[in-house]
Amino acid sequence: MKKIIFLFLILFTLISCNEKKEKTFRFYVATDVHMIKQRTDYTSWFFRDKILTDIKNDSAGIGKFIVVTGDMDPFFRLKESVSEVMGDEYRFYPVIGNHDVGLTNNQYKDFSGANWGNAFDIVKYNKEYLKNIVNWGPSVQSPALNNIVYKDSLTGKEYFTTYDKDNITGAKYTSYSFDEGNSHFIILDLYSGLRFKGAEHFGRISNELYNWLAKDLSKTRKENIFVFAHQPVWFAPDDNALINVNYRNFCKEKSKKNGADSLTWFKKEYESKIKTRDKFWNLLSEHKVAAYFCGHSHHYTANNIEGVWEINLEFGAWSIEGRSRYGEIIVDKDKVELLVKGFIEEPAHFETIERILLKE
Numbered sequence: 001m002k003k004i005i006f007l008f009l010i011l012f013t014l015i016s017c018n019e020k021k022e023k024t025f026r027f028y029v030a031t032d033v034h035m036i037k038q039r040t041d042y043t044s045w046f047f048r049d050k051i052l053t054d055i056k057n058d059s060a061g062i063g064k065f066i067v068v069t070g071d072m073d074p075f076f077r078l079k080e081s082v083s084e085v086m087g088d089e090y091r092f093y094p095v096i097g098n099h100d101v102g103l104t105n106n107q108y109k110d111f112s113g114a115n116w117g118n119a120f121d122i123v124k125y126n127k128e129y130l131k132n133i134v135n136w137g138p139s140v141q142s143p144a145l146n147n148i149v150y151k152d153s154l155t156g157k158e159y160f161t162t163y164d165k166d167n168i169t170g171a172k173y174t175s176y177s178f179d180e181g182n183s184h185f186i187i188l189d190l191y192s193g194l195r196f197k198g199a200e201h202f203g204r205i206s207n208e209l210y211n212w213l214a215k216d217l218s219k220t221r222k223e224n225i226f227v228f229a230h231q232p233v234w235f236a237p238d239d240n241a242l243i244n245v246n247y248r249n250f251c252k253e254k255s256k257k258n259g260a261d262s263l264t265w266f267k268k269e270y271e272s273k274i275k276t277r278d279k280f281w282n283l284l285s286e287h288k289v290a291a292y293f294c295g296h297s298h299h300y301t302a303n304n305i306e307g308v309w310e311i312n313l314e315f316g317a318w319s320i321e322g323r324s325r326y327g328e329i330i331v332d333k334d335k336v337e338l339l340v341k342g343f344i345e346e347p348a349h350f351e352t353i354e355r356i357l358l359k360e
Helices: 002-023 046-056 075-086 118-129 207-219 241-258 271-286
Strands: 024-030 065-068 091-094 133-136 176-180 183-187 224-228 291-294 300-305 308-313 325-332 335-344 349-359
Touching: 024 046, 024 308, 046 075, 046 325, 046 349, 065 075, 075 091, 075 118, 091 118, 091 183, 133 207, 183 207, 207 271, 271 308, 300 335, 308 325, 308 335, 308 349, 325 349
Parallel strands: 024 065, 065 091, 183 224, 224 291, 291 308
Antiparallel strands: 024 325, 133 176, 176 183, 300 308, 325 335, 335 349
């Protein structure tokens, strides 16, 4: 009898350890990595040589995967970099940014291999390589005008916001959700279904995307939920007030030209859009989403709004001390901690410059 009890205790311990191991993992987030090597401010392959290399050399291991929250341009260069540093089997999950919709600009004409059909490359990658997918996104049709969005300024090729030549899939393969352990991850494409005229274009939470998100959230039974998109939802102050002021003025000016962004923070001008924003954020709050990760504005913010953290990690393209960041997220059962890794120039390395308990 004692032997049976002893064996039972050993078995129970092993099962408990395995469950803890399955529920304890880490992953990484970077944003705005802009993989072009063209202008003077892109002096190195920072994402590849600094961020990915730092992750690979982490004594705790390389984690399960990395999420890049948009502006990867060009995508094929980012994909190659992940394979070169982390290996072909390492998982990464891309998020569509405004620079990833397929924009071509003569400014980049000398970049080798740049067809700037990024969204098409991302759709193909997602369909073939993404793992643990729970739900693919909604079909969001393009606007009228024959659904032609713009012509590639170099090749003359016409692009569509639905990201496929047959104009049927919409955001099906660029919004998606997946599971890892006890956690649920949701990737949102804020740009499908829009007529894209330039890199300054704003995204939106369309009705189709909102309804898909609501359905996805209602179905998951995971303990931790994370949402990723390119644009921030809230305007929030950070340590660099000048950047915020300039960006806010930039957004105001562009909004007048291109129409209001549903995620805008200019309540006076766009009251109806504020309702869309609030409805979206309330949905995240109701389902106890731990964090919304984003980028786009190139400034760092970390704010808890109605129980949901909005984390904007600034950018991963430049080697600028104090401003180049990426995030390491540690999931320990239902406790979630974010380690904000900041770049230090001398000697060149990353340090944990802030620790945020996203969920306890």
